Amino acid sequence: MASQVNPRYTELVDSVREKSHSIYNNSDPHNPHVYLDRGKVYAQLGFYDLAAADAYRALTLLEGVVDPDCAEYVARRRLSSSRQSKRETADGLEPNDNDEDVDDDDDDLVDISRNEYDETIADVYFLLVQSLTRCGCLRDAHDFLTRAVEHLQSLDKETSSQRYDQVISRLDGEVVNEIKQHQRKAVGKDKEEKDLDPASLPGQGYARRILYPWNQHEPDRNAPETLSLLNKRLESVAPDCEVRAVSLPVLHEPKNSAQEENNERANETSIIQLGLFAKRDLLPGETILRESSLLTATNRLHDDLCDACNGPLPELQTGSESAEQAAVACQECDDTIFCSQACHDQAQAVYHSAICGQEGLQSLGKDVADPKDKADYLYFLLLGRALAMAATQDLHPLDLPEVKYIWGDFHEYNPDDSNEQAKDPSVSSSSSSLPFSFQLNILQPMRFVEEMGLDPFTTLDRYDTWILNTLYAKFRGTASGRLSTWDGGPEVCAVHPLWCLANHSCDPNVRWEWGGEITFMVRRDEEKAVWRRTRNHSSDDGDDDGTRHPSPAIIRKDEEILNHYCDIALDVRQRREWAQGALGGLCQCARCKWEAS
Numbered sequence: 185m186a187s188q189v190n191p192r193y194t195e196l197v198d199s200v201r202e203k204s205h206s207i208y209n210n211s212d213p214h215n216p217h218v219y220l221d222r223g224k225v226y227a228q229l230g231f232y233d234l235a236a237a238d239a240y241r242a243l244t245l246l247e248g249v250v251d252p253d254c255a256e257y258v259a260r261r262r263l264s265s266s267r268q269s270k271r272e273t274a275d276g277l278e279p280n281d282n283d284e285d286v287d288d289d290d291d292d293l294v295d296i297s298r299n300e301y302d303e304t305i306a307d308v309y310f311l312l313v314q315s316l317t318r319c320g321c322l323r324d325a326h327d328f329l330t331r332a333v334e335h336l337q338s339l340d341k342e343t344s345s346q347r348y349d350q351v352i353s354r355l356d357g358e359v360v361n362e363i364k365q366h367q368r369k370a371v372g373k374d375k376e377e378k379d380l381d382p383a384s385l386p387g388q389g390y391a392r393r394i395l396y397p398w399n400q401h402e403p404d405r406n407a408p409e410t411l412s413l414l415n416k417r418l419e420s421v422a423p424d425c426e427v428r429a430v431s432l433p434v435l436h437e438p439k440n441s442a443q444e445e446n447n448e449r450a451n452e453t454s455i456i457q458l459g460l461f462a463k464r465d466l467l468p469g470e471t472i473l474r475e476s477s478l479l480t481a482t483n484r485l486h487d488d489l490c491d492a493c494n495g496p497l498p499e500l501q502t503g504s505e506s507a508e509q510a511a512v513a514c515q516e517c518d519d520t521i522f523c524s525q526a527c528h529d530q531a532q533a534v535y536h537s538a539i540c541g542q543e544g545l546q547s548l549g550k551d552v553a554d555p556k557d558k559a560d561y562l563y564f565l566l567l568g569r570a571l572a573m574a575a576t577q578d579l580h581p582l583d584l585p586e587v588k589y590i591w592g593d594f595h596e597y598n599p600d601d602s603n604e605q606a607k608d609p610s611v612s613s614s615s616s617s618l619p620f621s622f623q624l625n626i627l628q629p630m631r632f633v634e635e636m637g638l639d640p641f642t643t644l645d646r647y648d649t650w651i652l653n654t655l656y657a658k659f660r661g662t663a664s665g666r667l668s669t670w671d672g673g674p675e676v677c678a679v680h681p682l683w684c685l686a687n688h689s690c691d692p693n694v695r696w697e698w699g700g701e702i703t704f705m706v707r708r709d710e711e712k713a714v715w716r717r718t719r720n721h722s723s724d725d726g727d728d729d730g731t732r733h734p735s736p737a738i739i740r741k742d743e744e745i746l747n748h749y750c751d752i753a754l755d756v757r758q759r760r761e762w763a764q765g766a767l768g769g770l771c772q773c774a775r776c777k778w779e780a781s
């Protein structure tokens with residue numbers, strides 16, 4: 185049954201569209217009110233992640249009013265809206281020109297006054313702290329709450345008033361409640377009263393993983409023109425494979441082990457996605473796909489990998505090797521090394537020009553203190569690469585060919601589900617399943633844009649938070665990773681946009697290798713998985729010892745190419761746990777079902 189669209193929701197979404205349109209036109213980019221206003225609408229829609237980002241923008245600008253010496257940007261607002269209407273475009277969110285002189289008309293701009301600051305600052309802190317709390321980012325919510333309380337109390341003292349008192353107690357109540365709930369769950373009821381160590385609070389919460397209603401960049405992935413475009417691209421990468429639509433079971437995340445047992449019910453619904461298929465019989469040992477990608481990232485600070493493809497670097501030039509064999513350094517920034525002249529040239533055209541010589545970017549996101557954060561920071565570095573690609577190629581990040589057609593695992597947004605997340609922000613739910621943190625979704629991306637020499641307020645048409653969240657959603661479902669041989673932690677990751685079209689099975693018919701390029705090879709007999717039951721079994725369903733032997737190692741014409749997202753040597757429980765992140769739920773492949781039954 186089609187759900188009726190809530191008129192209030194439509195109104196709020198229209199309001200976001202209108203406000204974003206004006207922001208992307210740069211009509212008033214350093215006006216904190218603009219971000220506070222949009223942030224409040226986001227919060228009403230339940231997009232607390234986007235609300236937090238806008239509140240932080242407003243705070244950054246407002247802080248410049250009281251501390252101009254430390255401020256990067258002068259908070260100003262435009263007196264009239266005439267300038268804005270001059271730049272209106274006919275067709276939607278984004279400006280269609282790059283009018284450099286948009287801020288030249290200084291007569292129309294006034295600095296934000298101290299009075300305006302006093303009127304606005306409490307609202308900004310309120311939105312920021314409440315939104316971070318509702319996303320489950322309790323550590324940062326607590327930090328900003330502490331800052332807010334100190335600052336607002338000092339303002340009260342200065343003016344001998346108590347005008348901010350109410351805001352402080354409301355905020356305090358909201359954050360403290362959430363922290364108590366968190367502690368109750370984390371350490372047990374009896375310990376809840378103990379002194380709070382803010383560093384122990386979670387920095388990461390969740391945002392909605394959805395296709396934003398104003399996102400006009402997502403293609404219809406099942407349309408014939410999409411399939412034919414992807415198949416055209418496949419011709420040089422995997423000439424014997426074809427992309428086709430395929431029906432897959434919808435997988436659900438288990439909340440507890442009882443639910444895990446009952447997860448077979450998840451099979452009741454299915455979804456049409458894409459998959460790779462054989463165009464002819466493919467023989468054991470054949471290499472059927474070779475793809476290289478520049479959408480890569482590594483967290484090694486001084487590494488011996490090609491900056492572009494992340495393949496191993498050849499020896500530095502000694503004079504004896506041919507030009508094609510030698511590593512090549514960028515002429516402008518010697519620290520950036522490529523495995524070949526071809527990678528160097530491609531990098532310059534695809535992403536490097538926007539970040540060449542920007543020293544601040546060399547360590548950004550790489551000096552990660554806690555090993556547990558390494559994987560999340562790798563996704564951030566991948567995001568950085570995508571932003572550099574967009575800036576170099578003057579493209580919207582969501583239109584990059586490496587990004588546009590990949591799977592994002594977006595959930596349907598139900599506007600009537602008013603505040604599922606607000607009820608318990610600390611756990612992911614079906615709609616709020618995108619990991620979100622103040623650091624990696626707001627602060628570090630803003631720094632990245634600044635380090636590229638751009639103003640993060642005037643470039644929001646390309647680098648707004650919903651765009652970054654959409655990129656993260658796509659990367660989290662498709663990127664492959666390599667572990668460090670030093671400490672076993674994640675070290676390199678990449679998105680290979682055609683390779684990642686292959687679906688998963690714990691009895692895969694291909695294996696993959698990844699050096700400079702990624703390859704699929706058809707598995708030989710001895711490489712195929714042996715199914716092993718861990719529980720009692722009846723001997724007529726497999727061998728007496730509880731094993732089942734694999735199907736022959738050949739991929740027949742029209743059979744699906746099945747990759748593996750986890751180590752297939754593990755037992756069913758461990759495999760399901762490992763692959764859960766990439767699959768969005770517990771694996772229901774034939775082997776898993778048989779082994780778990």
Ligand SMILES: C[S@@+](CC[C@H](N)C(=O)[O-])C[C@H]1O[C@@H](n2cnc3c(N)ncnc32)[C@H](O)[C@@H]1O
Nearest residue numbers: 432433457458591662684685686687688766767
């Ligand atoms: C890397 S993508 C694979 C290609 C994807 N089907 C597409 O349309 O582009 C990973 C996503 O495919 C889906 N998927 C892959 N293997 C699956 C399986 N065995 N069962 C159910 N869903 C699967 C999951 O939604 C997962 O998040």
